[in-house]
Amino acid sequence: MAQLLSCANNIEDDVKVFREALQLCPPDHFRQSVCLYNLATSLHNKFRQRGVLSDLDEAIELHRAALLLRPPGHSGGSMSLNNLAASLQYRFEQRGVLSNLDEAIELH
Template identity: 60%
Template sequence: MVLWRVAIVFVIHWSFPLNNLALSFRDRFNQRGVLSDLDEAIDLHQATLALCPPGHPRRSNSLNNLALSLRDRFDQRGVLSDLDEAIGLHRATLALCPPGHSDQSSSLNNLAISLRHRFNQKGVLSDLNEAIDLHQAALALRPLGHSDRSQSLNNLANSLRDRFEQRGVLSDLNEAIDLHRAALALRPPGHSYRFESLNNLANGLRDKFDQGGVLSDLDEAIDLQQAALALCPPGHSY
């Protein structure tokens, strides 16, 4: 009995250094872009997950970390099986984060993002519709004052704009524009994502001009694009 207890303690604690090493490899990949670092992170996350069976308190965290790394690799290589596996892992994570769980909003958001990625790859509208539902649920869990509210507003807006481009339903575009305005209001001058919100709102207004021909929409889009450009000095990645 004592040996079993020692073994259990060893397994529980061994998952921590494996997970931390995996996160460090993924961080280095994000800095340097060397794909072997990401492959190593995935191997380590898989090993960590194997040490976190159903019922383990860190299982949802391990599922999520592996899913995020697989999605990163899909973004690099475009191998759809990585994205499909990530989606399955995100679903498993969400199942472990019921209403009231502190990680539910992030789990909803992560699954939604991966489904939108798959929609962009395969064009299956049900993936996008589910992503929108999930983003709406995540936003409902991120009220005014929540640190991730602007991210949720932006993500939902982008998904609605994608659906507008597929179906041409103007209400999707109008809602996306309203959400982009709300996101921009939460990203004042100096905010690291202000450029993104300026650009996204401008793109939405330009789409609206293309539909309705209202010049004020285009004028506002130009003003926003000029403001975004001012945040991109020579040498900026955008």
């Protein structure tokens, strides 16, 4: 049980640290997509633990932004596509908006 509580607290720390890293990363920096991706992934994980839909919505926005910085052929492109699709699928499961599922399928 203590380990589960530790994980729950760590997700808040992860989100905070990745938010700070994103704020410190200039928009044109070559690591911008990584900062966006890390924060999006942490927010997605936080949503899975806590079920707060605004975390999932923000994760989707950030995954989209990271993907824009990862053109076809980029080494992190497939991970961005997969995680955006997974977040959209979770949102479909929560809200039942078919366009979220359609987009998830297209991205996969």
